[in-house]
Each structure stands twice: as C-alpha cells, then as structure tokens.
Amino acid sequence: MDSGLPKVHAFDAQSVLDYFNGGDEHGIFRPAAGSTRLPGRGKMLWLIPGHCDPTVNLHDVMIGVSGGLRNGVVHCLYPVDARGAMS
Structure with missing residues (x-):
C-alpha cells in the first residue's frame, strides 16, 4: 500500500x-x-x-521509537539484512 x-x-x-x-x-x-x-x-x-522500501534500503538499521514525537525513546534497532539489495 x-x-x-x-x-x-x-x-x-x-x-x-x-x-x-x-x-x-x-x-x-x-x-x-x-x-x-x-x-x-x-x-x-x-x-x-x-x-518505506527505498528509504529502508539506504540504511543498516531501522530505529524503533516509542513515546511519541517529542518524548520518544529508542527501544530497539532492527538490522536491515537486505541493505542495498534494491537497485
């Protein structure tokens, strides 16, 4: 979508x-x-x-944030195994 x-x-x-x-x-x-x-x-x-596919493709990790825009806290890092695979 x-x-x-x-x-x-x-x-x-x-x-x-x-x-x-x-x-x-x-x-x-x-x-x-x-x-x-x-x-x-x-x-x-x-x-x-x-x-998000072309955005995620450019990075080694996705950053998981919770708590909203102003007071958000990083709670995890998701490795992007297919980094650079889209071309």
Missing part, C-alpha cells in the same frame, strides 16, 4: 512545511502556503515516508 507523499512534522509550531517529490530517495521542503518560516538550522523534523 502506498500512503502518498511523506508527512512532515516540525517541532517548531510556527514552521509549517510542505513536501514535494524529488524521487524515491529525495524530497524538497518548502514553507506551506501562507507561511514564510522555515525551522531553524539544527531543529528536529520528523519525516514519515510515504512508502
């Missing part, structure tokens, strides 16, 4: 971003309509990919 474009959450409530597709491994962030603010350098963004 493809869930569409990724969802972007900025912890700075003043910054609202839209995501534009740049391909499976790339994306473009722009201020949402009516906004001119971007999150400051070093601020955390939470990106939920629209589909």
Whole structure:
C-alpha cells in the first residue's frame, strides 16, 4: 500500500512545511502556503515516508521509537539484512 507523499512534522509550531517529490530517495521542503518560516538550522523534523522500501534500503538499521514525537525513546534497532539489495 502506498500512503502518498511523506508527512512532515516540525517541532517548531510556527514552521509549517510542505513536501514535494524529488524521487524515491529525495524530497524538497518548502514553507506551506501562507507561511514564510522555515525551522531553524539544527531543529528536529520528523519525516514519515510515504512508502518505506527505498528509504529502508539506504540504511543498516531501522530505529524503533516509542513515546511519541517529542518524548520518544529508542527501544530497539532492527538490522536491515537486505541493505542495498534494491537497485
């Protein structure tokens, strides 16, 4: 199932971003309509990919987090055995 474009959450409530597709491994962030603010350098963004196969394929591990976006705690690391297998 493809869930569409990724969802972007900025912890700075003043910054609202839209995501534009740049391909499976790339994306473009722009201020949402009516906004001119971007999150400051070093601020955390939470990106939920629209589909995960090309994202997971690029990493050695997936990180399991529980507790929500602001207070999340890493509870496990899942090895990606097929890392780099999609090409």
